[in-house]
Amino acid sequence: DIQMTQSPSSVSASVGDRVTITCRASQSVSRYLAWYQQKPGEAPRLLIYGAFSLQRGVPSRFSGGESGTGFTLTITSLEPEDFATYYCQQAFKFPLTFGQGTKVDLK
């Protein structure tokens, strides 16, 4: 199975901060990578697919990228509604797998 590892596990930030979350796969997933946002008591929401593509209706402050250490989700300027848990998911091979999550909370 492909293991997805996110870092950090949690991050404390303030409104207006830039936040970057990293997701590393245990083997290549090409660019078959998605990012989801989940708020307490709610279902996940698709933010980014294909590693870079912004899902319709998602604010442009969210972006997906790739670095030497894996894939990244960047929020350029945190808004109050962005405090949530974020998950990456590989869509390359079954079983589909998620990262363990990164909680973004208020500093």
Next chain:
Amino acid sequence: EAQLVESGGGLMQPGGSLRLSCAGSGFTVSSYYMTWVRQAPGKGLEWVSLLYGGGSTHYADSVKGRFTISRDNSKNTVFLQMNSLRVEDTAVYYCARSLPPELYFDSWGQGTLVAVSS
């Protein structure tokens, strides 16, 4: 607008069976890949099963041989039959859809809670 509504969750004893339903509206479930994802209390997301439009299926090893995903096109509904339930199956179960051929899930239900306890 696409909507998914799950039902059928509840409290079960280990070894019991339960069938979850996921009713779709605003789109045709047979035209999409439909999946179940679960989340144990306080934990992360775990993919469970997927049903292709043509009827083929995939399962996580943890549920293979115990869970079965299926669909009733006349009701635009997807099901998850859960047999031989274990304590570790306790979770909120979400259904979600993806537009073929992708495996990214763009619409999710609100979830239904399955609790397995003696």
